[in-house]
Amino acid sequence: MSKTPKAPVSTMPQGIQPRGERRRITVTLNGRERSGYCEPRDLMSDFLRHELGATGTHVGCEHGVCGACTVHIDGVAARSCLMLAVQADGRRIETVEGLAPDQTLGDLQQAFQRHHALQCGFCTAGILMSCADYLKRVPDPNEAQVRDMLSGHLCRCTGYTPIVAAVLDVAARRREAQEEKETSDA
Numbered sequence: 598m599s600k601t602p603k604a605p606v607s608t609m610p611q612g613i614q615p616r617g618e619r620r621r622i623t624v625t626l627n628g629r630e631r632s633g634y635c636e637p638r639d640l641m642s643d644f645l646r647h648e649l650g651a652t653g654t655h656v657g658c659e660h661g662v663c664g665a666c667t668v669h670i671d672g673v674a675a676r677s678c679l680m681l682a683v684q685a686d687g688r689r690i691e692t693v694e695g696l697a698p699d700q701t702l703g704d705l706q707q708a709f710q711r712h713h714a715l716q717c718g719f720c721t722a723g724i725l726m727s728c729a730d731y732l733k734r735v736p737d738p739n740e741a742q743v744r745d746m747l748s749g750h751l752c753r754c755t756g757y758t759p760i761v762a763a764v765l766d767v768a769a770r771r772r773e774a775q776e777e778k779e780t781s782d783a
């Protein structure tokens with residue numbers, strides 16, 4: 598008597614998609630629509646670096662601790678290592694490359710340069726993205742507030758004093774420029 602062959606039994610836990618299944622997603626990266634492929638398990642940070650070539654975003658701990666991978670998602674600073682790439686489908690992403698779109702350093706980057714606020718630069722992309730978001734929301738911060746904001750980032754080589762100085766400097770210059778504009782418009 599012949600046996601009926603059994604259907605293959607999946608060993609994949611329910612809700613987990615098989616490895617290797619790639620999906621196409623589209624994001625607006627620094628103002629340009631970009632598409633690429635990712636597996637459901639791929640991190641946003643890896644998608645940016647390996648699929649879209651946005652290697653300015655660095656990856657340190659991959660656990661949400663060091664802040665090196667910080668980008669803006671729909672205008673808000675977030676750790677790209679704590680997000681799956683598929684969750685970014687259809688969203689607006691800004692990376693450090695977006696701070697100098699025409700290859701000219703923005704005012705925040707120039708302040709970091711003036712104050713020697715980096716050495717190896719590994720942490721710098723993430724810190725710049727956090728500072729850019731923070732200064733939009735808090736244009737007149739004091740030193741304690743800047744240090745509190747920076748507490749979400751680990752820099753192993755520069756130390757925080759020049760970074761704090763750079764942030765306070767650019768905040769002061771922006772306020773001055775705004776006051777001058779208001780005076781000339783009046």
Ligand code: FES
Nearest residue numbers: 657658659664678
């Ligand atoms: S690599 Fe994302 S927080 Fe460290």
Ligand code: FES
Nearest residue numbers: 716718720752753
């Ligand atoms: S400048 Fe080297 S880790 Fe911060």
